[in-house]
Amino acid sequence: MASTIPFKLITPTKVIFDGAAELVIAVTTEGEEGILPSHAPFLAALKPGVLRANVQAEGKSERLELATGEGFLQALPDRLTVLVDEALRFDDVDVAAAKEERDRALERQKTATGEQFAREQAVVDFANAKLRLTGHT
């Protein structure tokens, strides 16, 4: 059995996952990053994207895939924590709403500048992540 590390996935309103992980792959601002147990202490900013993890639930290995919003990933010697604005499972994604969100954000982006542009980009990225998770593009 692969070695594991205590892993928590937390949003402002809920602890989405609290268990053990063998591998966590998250989209940082620098690109995808895979974290294995006993990773060097690490703190990264996450972009909205699809977070994948091999986790252990009730003794069995399981694949966890979620569309996540902006957040942070912290790897410590004894635990791995991901903080995100939102995290949606496959079943929680409303595809039509995600497409609409993306189109509206792209529309707003045409007139936005600076900070506002970056915020709309986050909305677009999150909508894209939701669509990618559900197999739409």
Add this chain to the structure above:
Amino acid sequence: MPSVKDLRERIRSLKNTQQITKAMKQVAAAKIRRAEQAQKEARPYADTLSEMLRDLMASVGSVDHPFMKPGNASAPHGLILMTADKGLAGAFNSNIIRAGELYVRATPQVAWYTVGVKARNFVRRSGHPDHPTWVLNAPSKIEAAREVAHRVTDDFVAGKISNITLISPKLISMLSQKPETRALVPIARDAVAGGEQACPKGAVEFAPSPEAVLSRLLPKYLEFTIFSAMLETDAAFFAAQLLAMNNATDNAGKLIDELTIQMNNARQAAITKELLEIVGGAEALVNG
């Protein structure tokens, strides 16, 4: 002295009122449980976020982020006033509004931002009809908190306001809620560095860089601070409403008791009077 009929009428209407206050009390009790649950579910995020901030602050030497530098000194102070949307909770909302008034008395130049219908109404009445405002009971509190945070920090960075202060209720206990005035921006280094844990846990690696991660963490920290203030406002409001409705129910009960005694007295007086008349009449017949 009011007649038996009048008293009976009043007692009946009081009983109706008591039923309403009792129902509202039960609703508040149920809602406060939900509000406290929401607060509890937000705690893991809060703890992790402040832990990350502490680690970061320990790793970066000097912080060069606009949120941590003093703002445009000649601009008005930014004030977020946060109340509930509804009343019927004793002095809950007016206590917060009074704290806002006190703040304005000390600093005449204020740019208002309000969360909650009661705060909005107060600020509109006091001559700022177009200030930015949000409701407390938004469909998604975290979304609303994000909007508030974006708006105030944009204004701060643009130099429209010199700082950001938040006045919101603090839930001290079920029986006591007090307005709390907090300076949000510029963020004091001590507030996030947390003193006791000054050294990072080993050599920490950052992606992309400590400064870049910090520049993303600070806005999130503010969003979340406003979000948790909204959750606390909710919980404190229902606690205040529970207490207010409990008192109202008790008071109605006391009044009902008093009026019932009065009514019984009045009825007995009427009976005695009638008896006396009958006896008097009978005696007059016998003697006659």
